[in-house]
Amino acid sequence: PNSIISPVDATIETFGDITEKGLFYVKQKTYTLQDMLGSEKIASSFQNGKYIVLYLSPAEYHRIHSPVDGKILNQYILGKKSYPVNKWGLQFGKQTISGNYRMLTELEMPNAKKCIHIKVGAMFVNSIELTNKSNAWKKGEEIGYFSFGSTVVMLFEEGSVEFSSAVHPGKFVRMGENVANML
16 A cells, blocks of 8 residues: 555666655756755755656557556646657656656545655657646556657655665656555
8 A cells, every 4th residue: 555656567677766856857957846846845845755767668568557546736748849758768858757748646545644646748749648637646557658768757755665676766666566665
């Protein structure tokens, strides 16, 4: 009941701690929570929290599932166009994750802490189809799909989760595999 599962079949691009100033790092690039979330107020909730970036190649299963049981607090879209989200796009692109078209879902988890589940569009493919329009998600249930390769980013509030010891950059995870545990 305390596990947080991978919502997709994907490669763990990176994971780690979000700084006190709301910064996190992907491929030696600095991202800000405010740019990623489009709101200073929402961003402040995730300072000193944790993040994980999951990359889906075009060959992967493109259904998206809920990583945890949760009540939807907020759901919104940011960005208009998208650039590649593969390793080259992340390394050489400019703010790929926080600039691309993305659908954000803020969830309240069973431990009363918040998680933001961010579905990021890929170059030329801004199709993120939401199939679950309810106000609560159940762990493992399908919530949507990408029409092509893309990325899922999950952000967690400070003191809410601890990553599994099996999680490391470059590891391929299947949907349903444990990536973290709620505290």
